[in-house]
Amino acid sequence: MINKIYSSPAEAVADVFDGATVMISGFGEAGSPIELIHALIDQGARDLCVISNNTGSGHVGLAALIENRQVRKMICSFPRSANSRVFPELYKRGEIELELVPQGTLAERIRAGGAGIPAFYTPTSVGTPLSDGKETRVFDAVTYVLEHALQADFALVKCQAADRYGNLVYNKTARNFGPIMCTAAKTAIVQCRQVLDPGGIDPEAVVTPGIFVQRVVEVQHPADESLLVAEERRYPW
Amino acid sequence: MINKIYSSPAEAVADVFDGATVMISGFGEAGSPIELIHALIDQGARDLCVISNNTGSGHVGLAALIENRQVRKMICSFPRSANSRVFPELYKRGEIELELVPQGTLAERIRAGGAGIPAFYTPTSVGTPLSDGKETRVFDAVTYVLEHALQADFALVKCQAADRYGNLVYNKTARNFGPIMCTAAKTAIVQCRQVLDPGGIDPEAVVTPGIFVQRVVEVQHPADESLLVAEERRYPW
């Protein structure tokens, strides 16, 4: 029987290795798999390359993973925000690498990584510093830049509900990067609020087909990251 | 108020012009917008380039459009099937053009056309006659072929339900090419079994967001193409 359900976040992230590339879902706090990230902090893998739209808030979740010095490099579109303290400080000290990617190019590179497309042309960033050194090409009198697929060893993703096959549905704008990151990672690890029986998700409404998911762990009441940030909590607690 | 609902298939296809490129959804009979195609036959636009996975069955729907000599060129992956008579005959007589595209490349080229990606690399067809004369390139020791986006002036698509914004849901494997064709056409014309009020489709379950759809027409009881083929019906009746 196919059963992708793991018993705990710790068990689900146990084999993340030093030097791994890890995609982490979320747009700010919405969709960030905070319990999986905290399990990865406990687990301790280092020298990670993390692909995520932002760099986390306060001293929990992704920010805490960075603060714990487990991240060598960030690939993201918006590494600073109102509540981001950790990344900016390390970056200014030259202690963490940054690859800045326009948000749509980031999404498309991840989607390409999952879809077997090694590279594609896009109009985004042409004539800006973010295309410096990149190959350009004209199609129909418009200039485009060549961008390459992104793939990962692991993806950590948050969703609303899952079944034992790994079929997923998400919640509102917490969907964001989750579906494409599941496709682009060798091992997609997903925390869901609820595990349903097969058929419990309408087959017309499945957002991530189970084929893209390797591990599911139920976290019924995920932490509200903004609350933890407001309370100035730090992980590890 | 935004209201994309048209009163009839005839009204919805009235401005299809001679020489237009028209995408038509469907995988065989499943998802083929037969009432819209018949309206296009009545309307009479000629010299069309049609992008569709197949070439129709019997003497109704897409096959009837071809038989009525409105189609100059077909772009498809599988132009013959058990019940296709019209296209093979014209093709053998040299009276219709064919661009044969692997099914996944066809889908990806349409998706690229809708997503502002002018071209991409794919492993499909490398070393086969279908990549003859195409540019190839090696990434990470694997050879890929460069493929270009497909766009259309119109898409004719069948779905299950729609609202006045053009949000769509589909039915089972009749979904196939519909969602990507809506994104890649200047004017996406959709026939649905049912028009619902806004909010009548779960916002988490919308398959085609309304932004990709320009016209919706309700066809409550679309013809069962396989039945028409079995009965050897011909359009125009």
Add this chain to the structure above:
Amino acid sequence: MVSNEKLSGWSVQQMAEKVAHDIPDGAYVNLGIGIPELVAGLVPEGREVIYHTENGLLGMGPVPPAGMEDPELINAGKKSVTAIPGACYFHHADSFTMIRGKHIDVCVLGALQVSEKGDLANWSTGDPQAIPAVGGAMDLVAGVKTIYVISKHMTKTGEPKIVKECTYPLTGQEVVNRIYTDMAIIDVIDKALVVREMAPGVSFELLRDCTGAPLHRG
């Protein structure tokens, strides 16, 4: 340079009203973070406009009442929003298909600088000490059909923001269609600046003095 203090131009609210006035019925619109967000509340009665936020929502509604916020229903500025009946959610690749694929009609953005050719700089001052962050700005200017910039005409230190050539790093080349400032509404047409409207009390000569590139009368 003329100081901002001396100008009796439009307020930020009035600038946003001018933008809102130009958004047609039925348009799909993406509003940048900050002042552009004001536009949503000012669209004239009788027009239906659909708001897109690049983090995965089409049919974004107004800010929810206090206490009704949902941390998983936010806009691109990471602020709580609502969804209208007929809204839909989608993932980031589909969201940027809407943007890059030229499906969105209008995007309203802030600016650090705009050149007479319509080049836009709005993501970085090039300060090597600053943390670079671009978000979706480059995708929006590359893909949305019409780009409106809403911005003070001059910087806080009285430098023109409309210039011959941008000195800050670009967001996109030849992308801006119209500029709404506290002093004027200016179109970018064929790599030239054409004045469409001036605020009360602003003369063409004053506007020219406050602008770093040649202006043409509309």
Add this chain to the structure above:
Amino acid sequence: MVSNEKLSGWSVQQMAEKVAHDIPDGAYVNLGIGIPELVAGLVPEGREVIYHTENGLLGMGPVPPAGMEDPELINAGKKSVTAIPGACYFHHADSFTMIRGKHIDVCVLGALQVSEKGDLANWSTGDPQAIPAVGGAMDLVAGVKTIYVISKHMTKTGEPKIVKECTYPLTGQEVVNRIYTDMAIIDVIDKALVVREMAPGVSFELLRDCTGAPLHRG
């Protein structure tokens, strides 16, 4: 050439059983049209296999009872099928993301010819009079992790289908991992053919005589 008549090899049913035996528990599998479809009914008890059909269904179930067919629930061969609990539907670009992105574990296909390097020809005889049609075959061989071919060992006219170089137009280069024929199971390893198993009554010498490329004992 040795005529097929003389062979006491495996039946089509037995060939399909051999394939089914090699499909691991939990595999995602795409079955080509025709003989490969037999495999689904023959997977050993206790294994759960998920079937993908490229027209947009993961979790394809068996053929429905007569009278229960739904013309909008079909497989890639355009035949009526069912969906298991836990199935899902998706559009064509997502379906070929599964294929091209190497998410599908096993694909079982028929063949016109297979070369010793694992080149496959199964979509066209090159006959200029025929209507060319390729469907998803080229995507499947380019993207699925393991490609199994199931085919008669020889053509109806007694020509070998396993050859040094394919003479028919290719579907893909160096893509086949294992060949199941009525005479033998043969692996393609490092551009060479290695015999894994022979049908009762088939000797290595006979197999060699019926094959158009060098064979190695496994």
